[in-house]
Amino acid sequence: MSQVLPGDATLVHDLIGIGFGPSNVAMAIAIREHNAQVADGQEADAQEAVTARFFEQQPRFGWHRGMLIDDATMQVSFLKDLVTLRNPASEFSFLCYLQSKGRLIDFINHKNLFPLRVEFHDYFEWSAAKVDDLVSYGHEVVGVAPVVRDGAVDHLEVTVRSGEGLEVHRARNLVLGTGLRPLLPEGVERGDRVWHNSELLAKVDALEGTSPSRFVVVGAGQSAAENVAYLHRRFPGAEVCAVFTRYGYSPADDSGFANRIFDPAAVDDYFTAPGSVKRRLMDYHGNTNYSVVDIDLIDDLYRQMYREKVLGTERLRFLNVSRLTDVKETPDRVRATVTSLVTGEETLLDADVVVFATGYGSADPLGLLGEVADRCLRDDEGRVRVERDYRIATEPGLPCGIYLQGGTEHTHGITSSLLSNTAIRVGEILESLLDRGLKSASDEARTVADGTGGSAR
Ligand SMILES: Cc1cc2nc3c(=O)[nH]c(=O)nc-3n(C[C@H](O)[C@H](O)[C@H](O)COP(=O)(O)OP(=O)(O)OC[C@H]3O[C@@H](n4cnc5c(N)ncnc54)[C@H](O)[C@@H]3O)c2cc1C
Numbered sequence: 001m002s003q004v005l006p007g008d009a010t011l012v013h014d015l016i017g018i019g020f021g022p023s024n025v026a027m028a029i030a031i032r033e034h035n036a037q038v039a040d041g042q043e044a045d046a047q048e049a050v051t052a053r054f055f056e057q058q059p060r061f062g063w064h065r066g067m068l069i070d071d072a073t074m075q076v077s078f079l080k081d082l083v084t085l086r087n088p089a090s091e092f093s094f095l096c097y098l099q100s101k102g103r104l105i106d107f108i109n110h111k112n113l114f115p116l117r118v119e120f121h122d123y124f125e126w127s128a129a130k131v132d133d134l135v136s137y138g139h140e141v142v143g144v145a146p147v148v149r150d151g152a153v154d155h156l157e158v159t160v161r162s163g164e165g166l167e168v169h170r171a172r173n174l175v176l177g178t179g180l181r182p183l184l185p186e187g188v189e190r191g192d193r194v195w196h197n198s199e200l201l202a203k204v205d206a207l208e209g210t211s212p213s214r215f216v217v218v219g220a221g222q223s224a225a226e227n228v229a230y231l232h233r234r235f236p237g238a239e240v241c242a243v244f245t246r247y248g249y250s251p252a253d254d255s256g257f258a259n260r261i262f263d264p265a266a267v268d269d270y271f272t273a274p275g276s277v278k279r280r281l282m283d284y285h286g287n288t289n290y291s292v293v294d295i296d297l298i299d300d301l302y303r304q305m306y307r308e309k310v311l312g313t314e315r316l317r318f319l320n321v322s323r324l325t326d327v328k329e330t331p332d333r334v335r336a337t338v339t340s341l342v343t344g345e346e347t348l349l350d351a352d353v354v355v356f357a358t359g360y361g362s363a364d365p366l367g368l369l370g371e372v373a374d375r376c377l378r379d380d381e382g383r384v385r386v387e388r389d390y391r392i393a394t395e396p397g398l399p400c401g402i403y404l405q406g407g408t409e410h411t412h413g414i415t416s417s418l419l420s421n422t423a424i425r426v427g428e429i430l431e432s433l434l435d436r437g438l439k440s441a442s443d444e445a446r447t448v449a450d451g452t453g454g455s456a457r
Contacts, residue, residue, distance in 0.1 A: 012155050013051045014438045016171035018141045018368065020056030021063060022124055023177035023405035023422055026082040028054055028131040029092045030426040033083075034434075047434050053169060055160050057140035061128040063121050066198045067223060069230050074120050075222065075252070075294070076262075076419050077113040082127055085264065086423040092130065097123045138162055144174065144369045146398070153398045156372065173433055176368070177405040180360035180417055185324075188356060193334040194327060197223045197357040204234070212238045212352035216336045218324050220244035222252070224357030225293040229301060231355075232316055241317045241349055243324050243338050249301070252292035253285070261285045261413070262420035270413030271388050282414065289414055319347065327354055362417065365392070365407040376402065379410075386411040389432035390425060401436060403429045 015031070017024040035049040083090035090096070094115070098104040101122075107115075115123075128135070143159040147170070158169045182196040190196060195203055197219075215231045215238055217224055224242065232240045260266060261281070270278060301316065308314045319338050325346070326337035336349045365384055366373035377385040377393040384404075385393040390412070392402045405425060409416040415425075 011051075011170065013053050013169070013171040015050060015052040015173045015175060015433065016156075016158050016169060017052060017054035017175045017177060018158075019177040019179060020054045020058075020061065020128065020135045020137070021177055021179050022082060022419060023179075023426070024054050024056075024175065025061075025124060025128045025131065026422045027175055027177065027405070027426040027429065028052065028134045029082055029090070029127065030086065030430045031134070032131050033087060033090065033092075034430060048438055050430070050433065050438065052134055053171075054135040055139040055141050055158075055169075056135055056137050059138045061125050061137070063124050064117075064198065065121075066201050067226070068118050068121055068201060069226055070116075070118060072117045072226055073114045073294075074117055075114070075289075078115050078120070079113070080262075080420050081123065081423070083423050085421075086427040092127050094120075094123050097126050100126070136160070136162070139167075141368060142166070144372050146372050146375070146400075151397065153372075153375070153400055156400050171400075172438065173401040173403065175403040175405060175429060176365055176407070178363060178365075178368070179406060181363050183359045183361045184356050185358055188327060191329045191334075193329050193351075193353050195353060195355050197227050197355055198360075200227060200230070200355065203353075204231075207235070207352065210352070214239045214241065214349065214351040216241045216243060216324070216334075216338075216349050216351045216354045217357060218243050218354065219357035219359070220246045220249055220293070221291045221357060221359065222293050222297075223359075225249055225297050225301060227355050227357050228316070229297065229304075232304070236315075238352070239315045239317060241319055241338075241351070243319045243322055243336075245321060245323055245341060246291075247320050248318075249293045249298045250287065250291065251295040251298055253288050258285060258288050261288055262415050262418065264421060264424045267412050267415065267421060267424075268388075271411060278410070278413075282409075285414065289418065322347075324354070360417075362407040362409070365404050369402070372398070372402070383410050390429050391432060401433060403432070405429075 017027055031050050031052050038047060038049045078094045081094040083092045095104065098107050139160045139162045141158055142161050145157045146153040147155050147157055155170050155172050156174060158171060160167045160169060182198045184190065184196055188194065212235050217227045217231065217240065228240050228242045231238065270281060273281065305316045305318065308316055321341045322338050323341060324336055325339040328335045333350050333352070334354050336351060336354050338347045338349060366376055369376065375395045375398040377395070379385050386404055386408050387393055390403045390405065390408060392404060394402065406417045415421040
C-alpha cells in the first residue's frame with residue numbers, strides 16, 4: 001500500500017465534498033456566499049462560517065468532456081445555472097459569466113435559452129476557478145471510516161489518493177456529488193473499437209487520417225442521436241448505422257406544463273407522494289429526460305436521411321426495431337450482429353467502431369462509505385433512505401450528516417442527477433447543515449489528537 005500522508009491532521013472540516021462536478025461546485029459557491037455574509041455580519045441569525053474541502057479525481061475541472069460536441073446545446077435553460085434559482089443576485093450566474101467574457105449583449109440578441117454545451121462548460125470552469133481554493137484536483141476519495149468516541153461516531157475520516165500517496169482528511173459531514181457511471185449492456189467490454197459515448201471525443205481523433213468506412217451507434221436517446229449526427233458530419237466517407245429497438249427517435253417533451261416536473265416544488269410533491277404515485281409520475285414524465293431526443297435534432301437527421309435517399313448517396317442508415325446481439329473486435333475491425341425484432345433476421349455489420357450510447361446509471365452512493373454504510377438505513381426495496389434535506393437516514397449512533405447530490409431519484413424525483421434543481425438543492429443542504437448545528441456533538445472534535453486547539457475558521 002502507498003504511504004499514508006497525514007493530510008491536515010488537526011483539522012475537522014464541517015464538510016467534505018466528494019467530487020467537484022457542477023453539483024459540488026454549486027455547493028462550494030453556496031458556502032462561499034454564506035461565509036461572505038457571515039463575515040459582513042449580514043446573517044440575521046448570526047450563523048457561523050462553514051469550513052469545507054472538496055476532492056475531485058480529475059486533474060482539473062471537467063464536465064462530460066468526452067461529449068463536448070461543438071454544436072451540442074444544453075437541455076436546460078441557462079437560468080437554471082449554478083446559482084440563479086437560489087440567489088438571482090449572485091456574481092456566479094451565467095449572466096455574470098457572459099458579462100465577464102464580453103458576450104452579454106450578443107447572447108441576448110441570440111434569443112436563446114439553451115446555450116452551447118461548450119459554452120456552459122466554460123461557465124462551469126469559470127465558476128469552479130473562482131472557488132478553487134476549496135478544492136483539491138487529482139484527488140480521488142477511496143474510503144470513509146468512522147471515528148468513534150463514547151460509543152457514537154464523532155467524525156469521519158476520508159481517505160484520499162493523490163499522486164503523492166494516500167492522505168487522510170476529517171469532517172463532521174460529507175456531501176457526495178460523484179455523478180453517474182456510463183452503462184454498457186451486460187457482457188460488452190470496452191475496447192479500442194468498442195466505445196461508450198462518454199469517450200467519444202477522447203478517442204475519435206485517433207481515427208483522423210484512417211478513412212473509416214462505417215460506424216455503428218447503439219441507442220435512441222439524445223447522446224445516441226448526437227453521436228450519429230457528429231460522426232456523419234465529421235467523416236464524410238463513412239456510413240453511420242443507428243441501431244435501436246424503438247421504431248424511431250422520440251422527441252423530448254419540453255412543453256411548459258410537463259417541464260414543471262423539474263420545478264423545486266415538484267421535489268416536495270414527489271418526496272411526499274406514495275410509492276405508487278412516484279412510479280406513475282416517472283412513467284408519465286420519463287419522456288422529459290430519458291430515451292428522448294431534441295425535436296430539432298430529430299428533424300435534422302430525418303432531413304439528412306431523406307436528402308441522401310433523393311441523391312442516391314445513402315450514408316445514414318437506421319436499423320430500427322432491432323437489437324445489437326453480438327459484437328466482436330479484431331485488431332483492425334469490429335463486427336456487429338444486429339437482429340431484427342420483427343423477423344429475427346441477422347445483419348452483420350463490419351465497422352471501424354461501435355459506439356454504445358446506452359446511458360448512465362448512479363453508482364451505489366454507499367459504495368464509498370465502507371463500514372459507515374452499515375449505519376445508513378435502507379427502505380424495503382434495499383434502496384438508501386434519504387430525508388427531504390438530502391441527508392441519508394442513519395442510525396442514532398451516527399450524528400454526522402451524509403448528504404447526496406444525485407442517487408436520489410427514488411426519493412426526490414427526476415431532477416436528482418440533473419442541473420435543474422442544483423442551485424436550490426445546495427441551498428437546502430447548506431440550510432440543513434446550519435440548522436443541525438455544525439458543532440453539535442462536541443466542540444473538541446473540531447481539533448483532534450494533538451491538542452493544538454483552535455477552530456479552523
Ligand atoms: C453528455 C451529457 C449531457 C448532459 N446535459 C445535461 C443538461 O443539458 N442538463 C441537465 O440538467 N443535465 C444534463 N446532464 C446530466 C448530468 O448528470 C448533469 O449535467 C451533471 O453532470 C450533474 O453534476 P454532478 O456534479 O452531480 O455530477 P458529474 O458532473 O458527473 O460530476 C461528478 C464528479 O465527481 C468526480 N468523482 C467521482 N467519484 C469520485 C471520487 N471517488 N473521488 C473524487 N472525485 C470523484 C467525477 O470525476 C466528476 O467530476 C448531462 C449528462 C451528460 C452525460
